[in-house]
Amino acid sequence: AQKITQTQPGMFVQEKEAVTLDCTYDTSDPSYGLFWYKQPSSGEMIFLIYQGSYDQQNATEGRYSLNFQKARKSANLVISASQLGDSAMYFCAMRGPRYNFNKFYFGSGTKLNVKP
Amino acid sequence: SQTIHQWPATLVQPVGSPLSLECTVEGTSNPNLYWYRQAAGRGLQLLFYSVGIGQISSEVPQNLSASRPQDRQFILSSKKLLLSDSGFYLCASDRGQETQYFGPGTRLLVL
Numbered sequence: 465a466q467k468i469t470q471t472q473p474g475m476f477v478q479e480k481e482a483v484t485l486d487c488t489y490d491t492s493d494p495s496y497g498l499f500w501y502k503q504p505s506s507g508e509m510i511f512l513i514y515q516g517s518y519d520q521q522n523a524t525e526g527r528y529s530l531n532f533q534k535a536r537k538s539a540n541l542v543i544s545a546s547q548l549g550d551s552a553m554y555f556c557a558m559r560g561p562r563y564n565f566n567k568f569y570f571g572s573g574t575k576l577n578v579k580p
Numbered sequence: 581s582q583t584i585h586q587w588p589a590t591l592v593q594p595v596g597s598p599l600s601l602e603c604t605v606e607g608t609s610n611p612n613l614y615w616y617r618q619a620a621g622r623g624l625q626l627l628f629y630s631v632g633i634g635q636i637s638s639e640v641p642q643n644l645s646a647s648r649p650q651d652r653q654f655i656l657s658s659k660k661l662l663l664s665d666s667g668f669y670l671c672a673s674d675r676g677q678e679t680q681y682f683g684p685g686t687r688l689l690v691l
Contacts, residue, residue: 497679499679501682506684507668507670507687508682508684508685509624509672509682511679511680514679555624567626567629567639568614568626568680570623570624572622572623573623
């Protein structure tokens, strides 16, 4: 069965420093997609970054990068130069296998607090 | 890019009352549509998804139901709300392998 694990319920980071949010996943299918979303206090889920299981390079989107280690089944999100507006909940998610790709599996989330 | 609308934004309902939450999508056609529920401080629980008009798959047995009367319209309903139905309801849309895009959500409080 597919599963996403985020082991950090909450984290603090100093403004302008980098922070890594952990995510591990479990799947037996070689084809899958990994996603990170940001959820500010308003509640809306904002897509940040995507990594495909066959992608050779780690995904990057501005200050966001995904440290993809396939053998370890980890997909950590790295936020460089943290800003106060980065304070939010962050969710790691995985799209289901090819035979059930309509399913998204979400982790329990990590609450990030950026300190001035 | 697609835009997802949800209404109402906030709803307070008594136990035993009916429910109807609506989600509409703009900027795409033939999307897959999803309803999620999020309890306070928790992750997202997939409730229903639909790959086309009239096609609904239920993930969790409960007193909720979903319908898709039009290609870009997805409705979440209940005949009688329970206290445990309180939460934040998110509608999402995608086109297969792409990322899911989410609406602004509806906060439901059942008293």
